[in-house]
Amino acid sequence: MTEDQRTAELKAGLEVVDARIRSACAAVDRDPEGVTLVVVTKFFPAADVTRLHDLGVRHIGENRHQEAADKVAELDPRTRADLTVHFIGQLQSNKAAAVTSYADVVQSVDRAKVVAALDRAAAQRDRRLSVTLQVDLAGSDAARGGVAPHEIGALADAVADSAQLDLRGVMAVAPLGADPAPAFARLRELAEDVHREHPDATWISAGMSGDLEAAVAAGATHLRVGSAILGSRPALR
Ligand SMILES: *Cc1c(COP(=O)(O)O)cnc(C)c1O
Numbered sequence: 389m390t391e392d393q394r395t396a397e398l399k400a401g402l403e404v405v406d407a408r409i410r411s412a413c414a415a416v417d418r419d420p421e422g423v424t425l426v427v428v429t430k431f432f433p434a435a436d437v438t439r440l441h442d443l444g445v446r447h448i449g450e451n452r453h454q455e456a457a458d459k460v461a462e463l464d465p466r467t468r469a470d471l472t473v474h475f476i477g478q479l480q481s482n483k484a485a486a487v488t489s490y491a492d493v494v495q496s497v498d499r500a501k502v503v504a505a506l507d508r509a510a511a512q513r514d515r516r517l518s519v520t521l522q523v524d525l526a527g528s529d530a531a532r533g534g535v536a537p538h539e540i541g542a543l544a545d546a547v548a549d550s551a552q553l554d555l556r557g558v559m560a561v562a563p564l565g566a567d568p569a570p571a572f573a574r575l576r577e578l579a580e581d582v583h584r585e586h587p588d589a590t591w592i593s594a595g596m597s598g599d600l601e602a603a604v605a606a607g608a609t610h611l612r613v614g615s616a617i618l619g620s621r622p623a624l625r
Pocket residue numbers: 428430451476477561595596597598612613614615616
């Protein structure tokens with residue numbers, strides 16, 4: 389495939405997703421300006437990130453630490469400076485420090501230990517870091533991670549009490565194989581609870597290639613869309 393073909397393919401994918409977001413917004417009378425598209429580039433090379441940037445993308449998401457670190461390091465510094473990099477993958481506290489070397493936002497914060505590790509690492513780098521709390525909507529869906537709903541309040545307070553972390557809101561993945569609408573409705577209620585205590589925490593990160601319409605309907609402010617734009621990934625996860 390030539391460079392031009394790949395760029396054309398990504399452009400077509402972005403157009404399809406943009407049209408889906410616009411029509412999902414229209415259906416519930418929302419302004420599309422209130423929805424940020426985070427393009428999930430996991431499994432795809434830095435060259436695709438550069439193409440996406442050239443096509444106007446400003447937010448990318450990555451879910452595997454080493455891959456993300458290598459990819460971001462490969463970007464032209466001007467391209468990198470123009471992007472917001474969201475880490476959306478499961479995070480062990482021993483990796484948290486390293487993630488702060490390239491991520492602007494960590495969406496997948498689900499434990500007090502990770503909060504403490506990110507705060508320490510951000511302090512060492514003398515920088516602030518935006519975080520969202522990943523909520524487990526499935527109930528003990530350990531494979532996908534996330535804080536249990538009844539523990540969100542305490543975790544939100546831990547972020548708010550940290551020195552370097554800015555609490556932006558909540559994030560979730562819809563339970564596999566179930567209707568996403570009730571799960572996203574629950575996420576919205578939980579987001580409102582967090583927002584009441586922490587007025588700056590306004591983000592609801594929900595919705596992927598398969599369920600972005602349901603997420604928009606439930607008030608998502610951030611969508612994380614990969615395969616609908618970049619094509620299908622290798623089966624290995
Ligand atoms: C891979 C991934 C996405 C994007 O999924 P697609 O179905 O390819 O759009 C979104 N969120 C998280 C946490 C992911 O790991």
